[in-house]
Amino acid sequence: MSRLIVVSNRVNPPGHVGEEAVGGLAMALAAALREYSGLWFGWSGKTVPVFSGELAIQTIDGVTAAVVDLEEADLDEYYNGYANKTLWPLFHYRTDLAAYDRVYGEGYSRVNRRFAETLAPLIEADDLVWVHDYHLIPLARELRALGVKNRIGFFLHVPWPARQVYTTLPGHALLAQAMFEYDLVGFQTAEYSQAFEEYVLYEAGGSEPEPGRLQAFGRSLRVGSFPIGIDxxxxxxxxxxxxxxxxxxxxxxxxxxxxxxxxxxxxxxxxxxxxxxxxxxxxxxxxxxxxxxxxxxxxxxxxxxxxxxxxxxxxxxxxxxxxxxxxxxxxxxxxxxxxxxxxxxxxxxxxxxxxxxxxxxxxxxxxxxxxxxxxxxxxxxxxxxxxxxxxxxxxxxxxxxxxxxxxxxxxxxxxxxxxxxxxxxxxxxxxxxxxxxxxxDDVTAWRDAFVGALTGVKERRTALAS
Missing domain, CATH: 3.40.50.2000 (Glycogen Phosphorylase B;)
Known part of the structure; x- marks a missing residue:
């Protein structure tokens, strides 16, 4: 069985902080890691004066976590900035609250690149990589640039907005193009999946050769809805x-x-x-x-x-x-x-x-x-x-x-x-x-449905057939 590498902005395995204190998402991801073994990678929640890429690795209660510290500027620009002042309000239809600042975008790209450079040496040939949420949309693109050819899936925990809302984002095409570096993209509901599909078809000039598969930006991508549940x-x-x-x-x-x-x-x-x-x-x-x-x-x-x-x-x-x-x-x-x-x-x-x-x-x-x-x-x-x-x-x-x-x-x-x-x-x-x-439709059904779909993705395409 392939290892599963889970990547999220924060790493909160239940064994690290007490099962009764963590949220439902952390419980869900920990359950997936215990089932398939592997690694949970992300930000430690701490900042340092200068980013070093130094990893802290610990295994507790069957879950191995690898975390890295970020710089204060990373926190301001990537997390407080682009993730939570730009993408979060936009994806929740609050365009009136969305802040568009080029510095935020630069910090977002920089942190995703740093995550990729730190994570890539940990990835083995047969690993499945499962990336989570809006903080890390460009991560697959950065991993591909480093030569990672593994199957990589992405799951969005927040809504994907209607294309009329999403296109208010400066550089929306580049962000959507980054999604096509994944092999599988999952959404919570069919409504959100359809909203993404409509953007690809009507704004990006893409096509849908068959249900659940999109083509655009010279790539082919599997999409689907995978509603998360509780344990x-x-x-x-x-x-x-x-x-x-x-x-x-x-x-x-x-x-x-x-x-x-x-x-x-x-x-x-x-x-x-x-x-x-x-x-x-x-x-x-x-x-x-x-x-x-x-x-x-x-x-x-x-x-x-x-x-x-x-x-x-x-x-x-x-x-x-x-x-x-x-x-x-x-x-x-x-x-x-x-x-x-x-x-x-x-x-x-x-x-x-x-x-x-x-x-x-x-x-x-x-x-x-x-x-x-x-x-x-x-x-x-x-x-x-x-x-x-x-x-x-x-x-x-x-x-x-x-x-x-x-x-x-x-x-x-x-x-x-x-x-x-x-x-x-x-x-x-x-x-x-x-x-x-x-x-x-509990957390196990969600986990098995997504990991099963990612496992079933054929060898990655480097270019589309004519």
């Missing part, structure tokens, strides 16, 4: 842990005679948090008889604090949460709790299990694993209700959730009322359909 068995184990039980009991005690509505998101403008707050405010205003029956908990750990757009949204959310409690609270009751703190996965499992409603309303999201974790955490005999944005990738699978337009506070308010009032029989019926998908 349902592992999450079930977390639910029975002492910390999960304690958190579930704590939240149940805090919401006696009330229904808990919970949202868990990284603090980001793509997550629809402002609209969600306004939707909850609208629910309280429209349903005075239900106010004291509900407590909403929003957990939103702060991220990317050095990026101005994130500083601004934090200020707006602080003001909104204060306004909601100021307007609707009583001497013995607050309707809203807003927490900027990280919680372990087992603690979150307990919180999900205590909730009557899971509120997952991103304006745009690649998949959203919180929605699947919420479903997995429910009591089958008395489950909660998932309210889900139709613009999350998960909506393509979790169709028995209450699907809403996250831009509409009215729709959010109406869905909250419906979810809280929903009869038990309907909640159970919806949950069974949702849980069936969470179990069936």
């Amino acid at each position: 349902a068995e592992d999450f079930a184990r977390l639910l029975t842990s002492p910390k999960a039980r304690r958190m579930r009991d704590l939240m149940s005690a805090a919401t006696v005679f009330r229904h808990l509505v919970v949202g868990v998101d990284r603090l980001d403008y793509s997550k629809g948090l402002e609209e969600r707050f306004l939707g909850f405010e609208r629910f309280l205003a429209d349903n005075p008889d239900m106010r004291r029956e509900v407590l909403m908990l929003q957990i939103a750990p702060v991220s990317r604090e050095s990026v101005e757009a994130y500083q601004e949204i934090r200020g707006r959310l602080d003001a909104l949460s204060g306004r909601i409690n100021g307007e609707f609270a009583d001497v013995d009751w607050n309707p809203f709790r807003y927490v900027n703190k990280n919680y372990r996965r087992d603690e979150l499992a307990g919180i999900y299990g205590a909730a009557r409603v899971g509120l997952v309303t991103p304006l745009r999201d690649g998949m959203n694993l919180v929605s699947k974790e919420f479903v997995a955490a429910q009591n089958p005999e008395d489950p909660g209700v998932l309210i889900l944005s139709r613009f999350a990738g998960a909506a393509q699978q979790l169709r028995h959730a209450l699907l809403i337009n996250p831009n509409s506070p009215e729709e959010i308010a109406d869905a909250l009322k419906r979810a809280i009032s929903m009869e038990k029989a309907e909640r159970v019926r919806r949950w069974h359909a949702l849980f069936d998908n969470v179990q069936r």
Whole structure:
């Protein structure tokens, strides 16, 4: 069996930081590495005065990680700059927030080249290389320039935008051309795959000789959708842990005679948090008889604090949460709790299990694993209700959730009322359909589908046939 080399911006194997503390993506990648053996390569999260390319390699709990430090300028230009000020807002349809700076692009190219130069000596002849996410789109191009001929796959965890949005990016053709140095490119949903295909066909002058294969820029590329899932068995184990039980009991005690509505998101403008707050405010205003029956908990750990757009949204959310409690609270009751703190996965499992409603309303999201974790955490005999944005990738699978337009506070308010009032029989019926998908399309299915497709790619073409 070929080794699998996983490449991502950050390296967070569960054994390095504790399985209960890492996110769903890290769990998914670690599961893939344990199955196929190999290596996880990426940035250490640390900076040094001068880039040296020196590797730190460590194996813990069956996962070997190789990490490299970056310079401070790399962090500013590659990560905070091009990745998170240019590509992230663009791919989430926020062209108004996208910053186009040539220096950012130069840093992005430089770091991908440095990654390639550091990684290439570690790659053996039969290795499969699996590159992850928007930070590393040019990596295959840099590896090919160094003579790497292995099969290389790329998986995009965020949406690929419609071509009318993507073409607002200066140098969009060069970035798309870099995708054709991969042998296989995977997207979360068929919608995102089709958006990429439309760009190739209508903007790049490419062709589609057969379903799932594109030709452009003198290359041929396999594309497909590979929706990511959670490790349902592992999450079930977390639910029975002492910390999960304690958190579930704590939240149940805090919401006696009330229904808990919970949202868990990284603090980001793509997550629809402002609209969600306004939707909850609208629910309280429209349903005075239900106010004291509900407590909403929003957990939103702060991220990317050095990026101005994130500083601004934090200020707006602080003001909104204060306004909601100021307007609707009583001497013995607050309707809203807003927490900027990280919680372990087992603690979150307990919180999900205590909730009557899971509120997952991103304006745009690649998949959203919180929605699947919420479903997995429910009591089958008395489950909660998932309210889900139709613009999350998960909506393509979790169709028995209450699907809403996250831009509409009215729709959010109406869905909250419906979810809280929903009869038990309907909640159970919806949950069974949702849980069936969470179990069936889990992380193992995602991993095996992508790695299997990459393994099946024939020897790489150096040029197209006529």
